[in-house]
Amino acid sequence: MIPEPFEYHSPQSLEEALRLVTEFGEEGKMMAGGHSLLPMMKLRLASPRHVIDLGRLSELRYIRESDGWIEIGALTTHFQIESSSLLREKCPLLPETAREIGDAQVRNLGTLGGSLAHADPAADWPAAILALDAEIRANSAGGERWIAAQDFFVGLMTTALAPGEILTAVRLPPLPRRAGDTYLKLRQPASGFAVVGVGVRLALNEAAHIERVAIGVTGIGPKAYRAAAVERELLGKPPTARRLAEAAARAADGVQTNSDLFASAEYRKHLASVYVRRALELALERANP
Amino acid sequence: MSSKLLGERIKRKEDPRLIQGRSHYVDDIQLCGMLYLAFVRSPHAHAEIKAIHSEAAQKMPGVLAVYTGADLEGRLGLIPCAAGMEGLKVPPHPCLALRRVRYVGEPVAVVVASGRYQAVDAAAQVEVDYEPLPAITDLDKAVSSDSPVIHESLGDNIAFVAKLEGGDWKAVESDASLKVIRQRLVNQRLAPLSMETRGVVASYSPGEDTLTVWSSTQIPHLLKTQLAVMTGMDEARVRVIAPEVGGAFGSKLNVYAEEGVACFVSRQFGKPVKWIESRRENLMATIHGRDQIDDLEIYFRPDGKVMGLKCHILANLGAYHQLLTPAIPTLTALMILGCYNIPAVFVETKGVFTNTMSTDAYRGAGRPEATYIIERVMDMVARELNLDPVEVRLKNFPPPGKDIVLATGVSYDTANYQKTLKKVLTLSGYKKLRREQARLRKKGKYLGIGLSTYVEICAMGPSSRMPAGGWESGTVRVEPTGKVTVLSGTSPHGQGEETSFAQIVAEELGVPYDDVTVYHGDTNQVPMGIGTFGSRTTAVGGTAIYHAAQRIKKKMARLAAVKLGAKPSELVFRDGKIETEDGSKSVKFGEVVGEAYFAKQLPPGLAPGLVENYVFEPPNYTYPFGAHVAVVEIDNETGEVNLRNYFAVDDCGRILNPMLVDGQIHGGLAQGIGQALWEEHVYDENGQLLTGTLMDCAAPRAHQFCWFETANTETRTPVNPLGVKGVGEAGTIGSTPAIVNAVMDALRPLGVRHIDMPLKPEKIWQVLRGGSPQVV
Amino acid sequence: MKIRVKINGVTREDDVEPRLLLVHYLRELAGLTGTHIGCETSICGACTVLMNGAAVKSCTVLAVQADGSEITTIEGLSGRNGQLHPLQQGFWEEHGLQCGYCTPGMILAAHQLLSRNPHPSRAEIRKALEGNLCRCTGYQHIVKAVEWAAEKVRAQAEHA
Structure with a gap:
């Protein structure tokens, strides 16, 4: 399959990219690694007149730490995250998630920012970003703003990014003391996307009660979401096995659940609760070394 | 070089060019002035074609022509079906649809352009007006009397009804002591999914009036004949070449619309034409495999002896017949008793048209369905009687030996089913596994142990029983320099016969392995041939070559005998010499070759040169067999299946190269396990393909498999002098039921008899939570 | 669009359509047919090549994205004297x-x-x-x- 013809633009700076994005509006499509956009274009499900390739903006390819916060440039590839020793130490959930994306070749080119902006309902990053209470930076001609992960995913393949905005970075708050996190996933055997993917970060207080818990779930509904009902059940409570299981049963509460050839809505709901419980158990184990 | 070659692990001759990317598949062939084709395909499963608007496409840059079915009518022949069964209904099958489309992906028009991208762009601009008709994809509905009819001229959707009956059914049905199980098994549709899609380059040369066709095919010679008939050309002017072929698994054992159209267009323009199938097209419009519903009645004694098996088969043929479409399910009936001596059998097979792509040969082709049925039968009987599946099998095996004739009328060659079973039980530590299972069950964990003791029908086959000849041709030519050229009418595409055929010839002639070169796939080079399918290449094609080598030896021995003053019958070929057994009289191989070509002192009646052709007609099929054990663990919350161990003991007769045999078994296992656990090719009720890309159509990956523990027994067949039975399909045939039996064994405490494939986690979860959606 | 790519140690310059896929560029312009096309949806990996040392699926990369990069295909893996890798x-x-x-x-x-x-x-x-x-x-x-x-x-x- 072959894409329809388009004009190609390769801005050399963020400023230039923002100008092009504004200029082409609806007719332009941004491309980072190309691993979300190009398959759609080859199947002719997307046929933009202008492709704005952000791939050369090396200024957006970094992982750095300041004041305990970690900031990752939007063009950082899945593999760079997977192999980052900084992240392995400070935020293992991210490399763990990266490892589960696609395959080795896809991880070499696919980017964090590209995946988040595409907002595929079965992508892995959204669950991780939600679990980490991350913030997402959007730049536009008018300046920049930070969007909380919770507010970023609006609906099926739609985000809070406004026309003319470019996703440029993601930042993560520091890992609390006595915290543990993990990402667990059941892969759809053909595509490798998540039938269910669960990111969990959990922190205990001095009494070993759950002080903080954030659960991001992907693959289940039209967009990734925080399993708020589960979190509410757990906050401030001692994490007994029974409590985790009971809370996890509410993993898909209120979610309009996907159904496809591999898993019905009902089964997906069940998988969400099993994977949320298992992720909670693992995160707890890591918080209690 | 010592001539002990047969039975040795010898590296492949094919590999150096392949591992360096220096070989040529169809898409690698580039000719001057080449034109490209893109097909416009039906988005509807069933519709009337009202009008085709190609004006816009015709005006696109680089476009030379757009043809529709009407343009081809009377100018290009129909797609052939070779299955000649009594009473078979054969609907006309034009290369481009005429008036009506009957499956999603059916070619409706073709664009000819000077560039690949231009052809694709223009095809997107061809507009077709359709009037949709009701689509039928469900087999039960398709055979009901009120179903819409797919080919109106045929009256209904039933292409054929075939019956196979044997044994004393009165005795079985009147025996009140027998127990009966009734069960429906669904054998799902699959995509063959060779890594290389189909492709064709057709090059017509107007000056010479010759047509050369490179096609990714398993049957270059049969294709040549058919393309000559379709185009109306003199067959002597048509040449087909199967270049490097990137896998096929039966899907390229066919004559396809696109091959015919490419030849037609090339003749129109007098230029080479290329078409390469996209993966989406491959999933829509290359034949599919399996798709059968089998309704069983099993009659058995309380001690586990099965006395009768009835089966009503509904076989989904798709919308049209491809080359062997209707013949495939008849193999299911033939092999339905497997390796068990069951005294009474009744099989009724209905071939049914639906609004789907044609089914046809996919690795195993009708036999995996049979093996699945009978191996599930053995396990269902064991479960019903609370017996070990091993015990039930032993109870029903015929005694080891020759000439086993079953109620189906099939007579098997040599067999020793007890031996492979015993070996796999030892290899797998079966008793220990059963103890582990019992321990885990007490803890609420599900470990399953599945057995399959299969027999398959291979080395196809005696011409009297094959649709289009079952012989094979082999040529051995010793060149004047002493190097040896071998030509085979088979067309291997990954199986490695360039290696095993060279082993046969080098060993027979006593020449170095490196001196032998094997060619196949070019109809101008190889005098005649049938092709590669039905696990026949070595057993039939290799035997032809073996015999051709014998003829060469006979002639060379006569020449050498004159030189040595010995009798030809006293001479042996070894280490580059022809000599007496004790080595006292000896002449160099090359010297005798010189005699043959310089022809100075040939004995009377002996023609110069050293070329011999042999056409081998197999007196029977062969029947390889084996015993497999699969071990699975089931996640008791999600239903996910983890394949923990796999043990396979296969008997494919004599082994010529153990490395190649292992490779064939491994690949076969992967496809058979794939069917059991993950693979399915699915249409919805409107005939839309739900698994139209590899994003939805699951092909197994490396991490999904455990380590395969394989072993062999070697029971030579008397059907050919090599003693070879065939191994290309064994792994696929044996493994599918082993996996399903293992999963059902794991779930045994839950009281479920059967779940249909693929055993996706959700189906198992439904059982785990106490549901019984598929229990009868 | 003009691009410059070093393939198996040899630099080429070509004028290509933006939509040209890297795999078609390698196979049809550079004549390196050892890289194959299997699925077109970046699932199968038959088209894998090394781009600046990293494995990528060349059916999901535009030739223009590869401008300025170094590509290694299967043809470039053997040693200079034809020795196998x-x-x-x-x-x-x-x-x-x-x-x-x-x-x-x-x-x-x-x-x-x-x-x-x-x-x-x-x-x-x-x-x-x-x-x-x-x-x-x-x-x-x-x-x-x-x-x-x-x-x-x-x-x-x-x-x-």
């Missing part, structure tokens, strides 16, 4: 291929693995090859081929 040798020794169609992509994906992890376990090899489909071998001999090559590369490193 240990991975090529390993696939031959261990029967890691049958039809050969997935092989170039498989070898280049394995190449990346060994450059990142010289001592891979069998599970790590399978994981590293999850982006490459093979329909012929059942993968086991491919795993053995990569083990063979890893051993050989280690031995060569010790020798050097």
